[in-house]
Amino acid sequence: MxxxxxxxxxxxxxxxxxxxxxxxxxxxxxxxxxxxxxxxxxxxxxxxxxxxxxxxxxxxxxxxxxxxxxxxxxxxxxxxxxxxxxxxxxxxxxxxxxxxxxxxxxxxxxxxxxxxxxxxxNDIHQYDGIVQLLLHFKWKWVGLMTMGDNTGELFVKNLVPTLFQSGICTAFIENIPAFFFFNEFLDAQDKRKESFLTVAQSTANTVIVHGETMAMICLRELLGQGAYDYEKAFGKVWVLTAQMEFVAVALHRDWDIQVFHGALAFTTHAHEVQGFQDFLQNLSPDLAKGDDFIHIFWEQAFGCSFPNPSFKGDSEKTCTGKEKLEQIPGPFFETSMxxxxxxxxxxxxxxxxxxxxxxxxxxxxxxxxxxxxxxxxxxxxxxxxxxxxxxxxxxxxxxxxxxxLNENGEFLMGFDITNVVSFPNKSFHRVKVGWINPWILSGKHFSIEDDAIVWNRIFNQGYARDGLGPPPGFAEVAQVLKFEPPAPKKQVIPISLCNDNCQTGYHKKKEEEKPFCCYNCVPCPEGKFSNHTADMDDCTACEDDHYPSKDKKQCIPKAVTFLTYEEPLGMSLVIFILLSSSITALVLGTFIKHHDTPIVKANNRNLTYTLLISLFFCPLCAFLFIGQPDKVMCLFRQIAFGIVFSVAVSCVLAKTITVVLAFMATKPGSNMRKWVGRKMTTSIVLCCSFIQAAICGIWLATSPPFPDVDMHSVPEEIVLECNEGSMTMFYCVLSYMGFLALVSFTVAFLARNLPDSFNETKFITFSMLIFCSVWLSFVPTYQSTKAKYMVAVEIFSILASTIGLQACIFFPKYYIIVLRSDLNKRDHLLKRKV
Structure with a gap:
């Protein structure tokens, strides 16, 4: 019974x-x-x-x-x-x-x-309640246990798709081994051990159990055997359906239910009825009439027997009929309705x-x-x-x-959710901690009180009762289980996941050949962050004016940057700009002061002045690249740089051609004399410079540069820059300037063997070699750098090419004028041979 x-x-x-x-x-x-x-x-x-x-x-x-x-x-x-x-x-x-x-x-x-x-x-509402409960506690990795009968198969068939749709995976689906007779009990030993290991060794801390009276008896037999590791099964949160009850028969009198301590059970809604407790307390076999079961119940529940005159044996315990039902452990009888x-x-x-x-x-x-x-x-x-x-x-x-009762014969009431608190006397107490009722019109169909739940001691090394101390029987349970109750503290809700939650700064990555609840946690990619431990499928991109921190947990406002005068890089470039222009001014002043000396007059004095003036302004163009970009700065910085440098290279080309024509004109009967003179050099400089100016004019007319904001090139910065408008026109300006330099280099290289007295083509050859090398290396370097360093690369190229022209063309002459004036004489120059 x-x-x-x-x-x-x-x-x-x-x-x-x-x-x-x-x-x-x-x-x-x-x-x-x-x-x-x-x-x-x-x-x-x-x-x-x-x-x-x-x-x-x-x-x-x-x-x-x-x-x-x-x-x-x-x-x-x-x-x-x-x-x-x-x-x-x-x-x-x-x-x-x-x-x-x-x-x-x-x-x-x-x-x-x-x-x-x-x-x-209806069981449909229980399925919804189970899902709501699992989602409430964020249990996404659960096990299922049921009897291997039609109702168990139907339960699995209906529940598993519902779990799947809610993002919950099943770690295992295990049948509870059933037995009815002793021989079946022996035959099921191996099956019980296998089932126990499946449950105990699973990483799922939550197990949903479905079945009826026999299912609980078989489950307790499965979990209560000393041959297995009891502690492993103890560390589970058991979620019991309304069909499951804590029942026991006389054979299982010595079994306890500590393994189910802290379980959450769905139960058909109940309410204490006035007078029912008194009715149970006054129950006695002597007063019950027409009840053929009370004597059987009494003997099995209290473990005693009523005197039988036909049997002369000695009974271990005799039933008096005065025993009280509240003395019976809960699995044998509950006094609450x-x-x-x-x-x-x-x-x-x-x-x-x-x-x-x-x-x-x-x-x-x-x-x-x-x-x-x-x-x-x-x-x-x-x-x-x-x-x-x-x-x-x-x-x-x-x-x-x-x-x-509605028109379909359904009782319009939901399920209670109760927390099972076990005691050392093999009894238990149910505490109502929630409910689910789909018939409520207010819209709130599910409710649960987290603070009212007492969890299994495996999950908590403390307890929480809102300052009221431990729950009833907790000290006795601690004594039986041989552990010292710690000081009261807030309970930790058990976790039942296939793997730990992805922390802030990480997102989920699916693992192959595993359920969708199992995944790896990988850091957020560049430009994204995650500030939630909610197993995010993907990280969130920061806004354009923010960038993720190193740990990818938050977004930080980007700093607004551009090349300034105050920073060390800007200050260093300014010093070199001023130094380069000052040196050029010094050389120009020296040449003007010694304008009547042979070495100044030897290679077209006016063309030399023009070249020095253009070289004076070349470094100064770099000032247009420093500071916060504005409309005027963006319009003129590349234009000014292109035209000024084109004038300088045109002067170099004119000087080179002048040298060649001069030596050709000295030959008898040569017609080149008419080409030697100021008009020819002026025409070369103006013509070459005009072509560059025309290119720049087309650039300004079609797609002029403008101030822009770059939020993506540098992850941590908002770069204020000048958008060149058309990179094609920008490279056209560079290409034309390179073309002039290449022509100058070629002509100078071919004229390098002319007599040294009047020939500076060797110096021009080296200067153009340096000039071309600087700007050829500028293109890949410029394209590979970002933000203010792009500007710095262009300024450095301007300074390097300017200094190269100054050093190669004018340093030897400046040396003779200042330090070797004895060489700066017409007779000396005329005596020099190649």
Whole structure:
């Protein structure tokens, strides 16, 4: 006998007695309640059903003689399979069936549902509650355990897709090994060990268990064996469906339920009914009449036996009948009203109210009804006549709650979520910590109180009771489990994930050949961040004016940068600019001072001055590249640089051509004399410079440069720069300048062997070689640098090419003018030979 189920019978008796004692209900008529137990055997179950339709002690269906009772409803069918078997027979008689457990979902839409009433919530709502519970605690990696029968397969078939749609994975789906007889128990040893290891070694800390009475007995057998590592199974959060109950039979009296400490259980909604506790406390085998089970219950629940005159043996313990039910461990009997008992209680009242409504409707059609005829009316009622009154029935029970059955025969109530707190005496206490009720109109269908939950001690090295100290029995549990209770502290909610959450600065990356709940955590890519530990699928990109920190946890505002005078790089460039221009001014001044000396006059004095003036302005063009870019600066900096340098290179080209023409004109009969002179050099300089100016004019007219903001080249900076408008035109300017330099280099190289007295083409060759090398290296360097360093590269190229021209062309002459004036004489120059 499953002693715990005895409360269902007591709830039935209590409700019937309460109605019979109520003078306002069913006057002059009493309700009765025959009952039977199936003992897990289908044959016994079917036999008990047929007993209701047969003469006493004889199974002759539909034959009754001399009885003054009328069977008007059946309360039974705990479990889908039993409810289906019962409904199949009751459907013939159209007899109302009140199933106080879940009804078989596979029967939805069948005809017998017209005569069946389910006092337990629909399992569909339980699936939703399980998902809501898992999502609330962020448990994404869970295990499933169920019996390997039709209901277990149906549970897995319905729940797993729902979990999948909610982003929850199943670490394992394990059948609970079942046994009914001793030989099966022995045969299942290996299977139990395999199942235990699957559960215990899984990384899933949350296990959802579905089944009925036998499932809990088998599960406790699976987890309670000393041959396995008990601690591994202890470290799980057990989520039990409403079908699961903590039950035990006499064989398991020494088993405890510490492994389920902290479990969360869905239960059919229950409410304490006034007087039920007193009814249980006053229960005694001597006072119970017509109850054939109380003696069996009493002996198995208390582990004693009543004296039997025909048996002379010595009993270990004799039942006195004075034992108290509150002394029995919870797995054997609960003194608080369970959800199933509450459903039975409401079912009895639903029948009574339907009878009252039915009788009231008949009384209205008659002018007078005698008291004796009232009894005859009730005895003559046919079961099918109650169905119109049971549909949409609503009444208030003695517990103060409204009981309502809708047109489909469903009890409009949800599930309670209870926390199981176990005790050393192998008992437990249920604490209601939440609920799910889809019938609430307010919109909030799910609720749970985290602070009210006591978790398994594996997950917490402390406890939290809002300053009230440990929960009842906690010290005793600590003593039994041999660990010292630490000081009170906030509880840590257990984690059940395939892997740790991705921390801030990381995002998920799918692992191949593993469920989608299993992944690696990889750092956020460049330009993105993650400031949540919520297993982000991808990191979030920072806004354009922000960049991610090194740990990728936040975005930091970018600094606005450009090449300034105040920074060391800008100051260094300014010094070199001023130094270069000053040297050029010094050389120009020296040349002007010694303008009548032969070495100054030797190679076109005016052209030399023009070249020096252009070289003076070349470094000064770099000032347009330093400072915050504005419209004027952007328009003129590349234009000024291109034109000034073109003038300088044109002068060099003119000097080179002048030298060549001068030596050609000295030959007898040469016609080159007419080309030697100021007009030719001026024409070369103006013509070459005009072409560069024309290119710059086309650039300004078509796609002029403009101030711009670059937020992407440098991750940590907002770069203020000049957008060149058209890079093609920019490289055209550079290409033309390079073309002039290449022509100058070629001509100078070819004229390098002319007499040294009047020839500076060797110096020009070296200067143009340096000039071309600088600007050829400038192009790749310029393209590979970013931000203000691009500007610095161009300034450096300007300075390097300017200094190269100064050093190669003018340093030898300056040396002679200043330090070797003895060489700066016409006679000396004329005597010099190649």
């Amino acid at each position: 499953v002693t715990k189920n005895y409360q269902y019978l007591l709830a039935l008796i209590f409700a019937v007695n309460e109605i019979n004692k109520n003078p306002k209900s069913l006057l002059n008529v009493s309700l009765g309640c025959p009952f039977a137990e199936g003992f897990f055997r289908p044959m016994n179950f079917n036999q008990n059903i047929m007993d209701f339709f047969s003469e006493q002690k004889k199974i002759v269906p539909n034959y009754k003689c001399g009885t003054e009772t009328n069977l008007i409803a059946i309360i039974g069918g705990k479990g889908p399979e039993n409810s289906q078997k019962l409904a199949t027979i009751l459907d013939i008689y159209k007899l109302p069936q009140f199933s106080y457990g879940e009804f078989a979902q596979m029967q939805t839409g069948q005809s017998h549902l017209h005569y069946s009433y389910c006092m337990a919530p 369970t959800g199933y008992s509450y459903s039975i209680y409401n079912a009895v009242y639903a029948v009574a109210h339907a009878l009252d409504i039915w009788y009231s409707s008949r009384a209205k059609s008659k002018s007078r009804v005698m008291v004796n005829s009232r009894r005859l009316e009730y005895l003559n009622i046919k079961p099918w006549q109650l169905h119109p009154f049971l549909r949409n029935i609503s009444f208030n029970n003695s517990a103060g709650e409204t009981v309502h």
